[in-house]
Amino acid sequence: MPDVGDLVTARLDVSPADETTAAVLVVTLPDGSTVSPVTTSADSGAVWTAPVAYTMAGVWRLSWTVSGTGASVEHELVSVAPAPGVVSNRSYATTTDLANYLRAAPPVDAAHLLEGASRMLDALVLKHCRYDVDDDGMPSDTEVAAAIGRAVCAQVAWWDDLGDSRGAAGAGWGSVGIGSVNLGGKSADASDGSDSAARQVAPQVWDELRAPHLHDRLYVGAVSVPW
Numbered sequence: 001m002p003d004v005g006d007l008v009t010a011r012l013d014v015s016p017a018d019e020t021t022a023a024v025l026v027v028t029l030p031d032g033s034t035v036s037p038v039t040t041s042a043d044s045g046a047v048w049t050a051p052v053a054y055t056m057a058g059v060w061r062l063s064w065t066v067s068g069t070g071a072s073v074e075h076e077l078v079s080v081a082p083a084p085g086v087v088s089n090r091s092y093a094t095t096t097d098l099a100n101y102l103r104a105a106p107p108v109d110a111a112h113l114l115e116g117a118s119r120m121l122d123a124l125v126l127k128h129c130r131y132d133v134d135d136d137g138m139p140s141d142t143e144v145a146a147a148i149g150r151a152v153c154a155q156v157a158w159w160d161d162l163g164d165s166r167g168a169a170g171a172g173w174g175s176v177g178i179g180s181v182n183l184g185g186k187s188a189d190a191s192d193g194s195d196s197a198a199r200q201v202a203p204q205v206w207d208e209l210r211a212p213h214l215h216d217r218l219y220v221g222a223v224s225v226p227w
Contacts (some may be wrong), residue, residue: 002054004083010037012048012064012074020068021045030058030080045070057082084108090138091118093149101153102160110156113165117155121148124201129209130219144218151208158202165198 002008014021022045027035037050045068054060057080064074093101095110107113126148132140139145159165209220 001079001081003081004054004057006080007051007053010050010052010062010076012066014046014048014066014070014072017045017070018068019044021066021070022068023048023064023066025050026063026065027052028061028063030056030060054078054080056080089115089119090136091115091152092121092138092145093118093152097149098153098156101150102157107160113156113159114152116165117152117159120199121152121155121201121205125151125205125209125220128221130221131217141217144214147208147211147214147218151205154204154208155202158204159198162198164196 010025010027012023012025014023021041023039023041025037025039025048027037029035037052039048039050041048048064052060052062060078060080062076062078064072064076066072066074091111091114093114095106095114098106098110098114131144134140139148156165206220209218
């Protein structure tokens, strides 16, 4: 599977083919726009090639139209992945932060995991907290920012321990209480993954956010999360 930024050579084999054979390539990008790369053949029309630069993630369609001998229309769908390590959404921690937290090399999808943990804590924890933010909604106090970053890393570390970051393995937990936080589990046959341990806030998250030196800068309110 190609990544964004890859430059590849698209190829079409035509049979039968002769000097009358000609091939045109139209590339449809994921956003619906089209480009027509220059096509060439070095063997009297039997093999045609064209350069294609994948500039965005998504599904691309390569459509070849052959005229003359061997006339035909051929379509190919190509799935293009985002460039590795690209962070497209807000994240409270970097992969370096995670490496330092784990005291080990982070997983190759660390940026994606940190994004997911940041979204999860935004939805379940941080919206109940009070702290100063900048114009982008990020914590403006450096120690608060560091604590929230460690909390996000703690959530990723929890997922690593569980071997599950998406809640695919429903555990059928019952009610769990951590301080003022109450987590109630669904039945073991729940199919949406919400009863998985991976969808629980990691206990270490609360330790990071409730560190004594943050009491006058970061208020963690009572949180009730019904599952």
